[in-house]
Amino acid sequence: MVRASGAETVTLAGSGNIAAVISGREATTINVNAGSGTLSVGSSAAQTFNLTTQSNITINSSVSRMSGVNNMNVNVADNTADLTALGFQDMRVLTL
Numbered sequence: 001m002v003r004a005s006g007a008e009t010v011t012l013a014g015s016g017n018i019a020a021v022i023s024g025r026e027a028t029t030i031n032v033n034a035g036s037g038t039l040s041v042g043s044s045a046a047q048t049f050n051l052t053t054q055s056n057i058t059i060n061s062s063v064s065r066m067s068g069v070n071n072m073n074v075n076v077a078d079n080t081a082d083l084t085a086l087g088f089q090d091m092r093v094l095t096l
Contacts, residue, residue, distance in 0.1 A: 010043075015054070030066075036079075040064050047071065053081060061085030 001021040004010045010024040011031040018037035022030060029048045030041060036055040042065040049066060051057070052075045064085050071093040074081050 041066060044068065049073075051075070051081060053077070055079045056081075058082040059085045 040060040
């Protein structure tokens with residue numbers, strides 16, 4: 001679990017399978033680079049979300065909240081990124 005309530009940017013990087021929870025109340029940018037796995041992420045201030053993964057990754061619906069994200073970049077080398085748990089308002093840029 002990563003809790004960074006005062007950080008503007010939160011970055012989680014690694015090449016393995018993750019089961020991570022990221023919480024950043026004031027984080028405006030969240031970066032995740034992982035091999036595969038499950039991710040729960042929440043930030044009421046997040047404006048940019050960057051997700052890079054080698055294989056399957058799933059965003060956990062029970063705790064993930066990022067409705068204010070304006071820019072999302074998703075890069076998945078193989079298979080899928082399941083983002084169905086996330087809801088967005090005012091999305092401006094989505095790069096897949």
